[in-house]
Amino acid sequence: MCAYVFVRADMSACIRALTSVCVRAKGTFQINICETKNLIEAEGYPAEKHHVVTKDGYILEMHRIPFGKSSPNSRNRPVVFLMHGILGASNSFIYLGPEYSIAYNLADAGYDVWMGNARGTRNSRQHVSLNPDRNKSFFDFTFEEIALDxxxxxxxxxxxxxxxxxxxxxxxxxxxTVFLVLNSMSSAYHSKIASAHLLAGVGYQKNFPNYSLRTLALSADALYSVLWLGGSVELYPPGSTAMFGKSGSRGSIDDLFGIDTSSGLIAGAATKQIVHFGQNIRDKAFRRWDYGYVQNLVKYGKLSPTSYDLSKINIDVTLHYSLNDALLSESDVLLMAKDMPKATARKISRDSFTHLDYVTSKDVKVLLNDYIIQALRNS
Known part of the structure; x- marks a missing residue:
């Protein structure tokens, strides 16, 4: 298939085709050429793959573009860290190819680009002792563990x-989300993060715009209990196109989240991650995992989970948002910007811009990437 694409289209089209094949292939690294590092190198950029072990034993994969095609290879290049969204992975930031993808744009602008992969994604589906195919406890985490560990x-x-x-x-x-969680609960990186740009960063859920998900969120806890007991602890395990393990339909995830599962951008996640978002949607809040009244008393010392206090984030943050986002409302973004001491809200200047357009729409370069690069230079 790739040879055909090379003849009929450009390099970027082939890269996107290979990325899609890689995600649909059974097994984490079955098709070697589809590894993110190889995809970057195929575009003519230097690339590195790194691994780090968390304190609780998860083996995380990171990808790096140390410099661009036209920028000099110096050791003192400013560093930028990119973190993907739910169900995604680092390849989200290279999907559109060198002309439009923010990772390539940053590298060509003189930055040392690093891309993370959260636990449970296909790139970080490893642990020092737990087998994700046999141990349910591998997926016993929410976005808070991703943030804090x-x-x-x-x-x-x-x-x-x-x-x-x-x-x-x-x-x-x-x-x-994980940026907000980490930096509201710890000040350890406040002095180390020069600036932050959150692209449809999900936090407050007081005015969640998606009716179907709001309705589903009412049953978040009951749904999670059934799924956990039934062993459906992972969304999109290798070789699957189902929303919950082997059951469900591709249409369900497409309809609810606005995600095209054939795009090659689905990298998996823990069911508990999604349910944590569901709890917040249900409760119109942004707070920690809800264990129920009894366990909340043990864990938090009160009946309800502790809220994440965004007023504690002492970092220059720009909250980029759009009006056609089915997962984040303008009013919630403005409330977050108001509560954060050094935050600014910035509306994307195309009203039809969606939640996934940040990584899938070619006009993201003009509407977002160029702005961010200029802001980084001025910071």
Whole structure:
């Protein structure tokens, strides 16, 4: 198939085709050419693959574009860290090819680009002792563990490897969520993050816009209990196109999340991650995992989960949002910007821009990427 694409289209089309094949292939790394590192190198860019182990044993894969095609290879390049959204992976940031993808744009603009992969995605579906195909406990995590364990592990590794003291952060969707969680619960990286750009970063859910998901969220806890007991602890395991394990239909995930499962951008996640978002949608809140009244008393010392306090985030943050986003409302973004001491809300200047357009629409370069690069230069 790839040879055909090379003849009939450009390199970027082939890369996107290979990415799609790689995701649909059974097994984590069955088709070697589809590894993100190889996809980057096929576009003519230098690429590196790194692994880091979290304190609780998850083996995370990171990808790096140390410099671009036209930018000099220097050791003192400013560092940018990119974090993907729910169900995604690092390939989200290279999907559109060198002309439009933010990872390539940043590399060509003179930045040292690092891309993370959260636990449970196809790139980070490994553990020092747990087998994800046999141990349900491998998927016993929410976005909070990604925030408090995965991000620090990757940040520390990246800074040590580059010798830099600071970096810029860019997160899409859940990549914004985990940034908010980490930096509201810990100030350890406030002085190390020079600036942050959250692309439809999901936090407050007081005005969640998707009616179908709002309705489903009412049964979040009951649904999770059934799924956990039934062993459906992973969304999109290798070789599957189903929303929950082997059952369900592709249409369900397409309709609810607006995701095209044939795009090659589905990398899997823990069911518990989705349910945590569901709890917040149900409760119109942004807070920690809800264990139920009794366990909440044990865990938090009160009946309800603790909310994430965004007023504690002392970092320059730009919240990019759009009016046609089915997973994030303008009013919630403005409320977050109001509560964060150094935050600015910025509306994308195309009203039809969707939640996934940040990584799938070619006009993202003009509407977003160019702005971010200029903002990084001025920071």
């Amino acid at each position: 995965d991000l620090p592990s990757m940040f520390d590794y990246m800074l040590a490897h580059t010798g830099q003291q600071k970096f810029h952060y860019i997160g899409h969707s859940q990549g914004g």
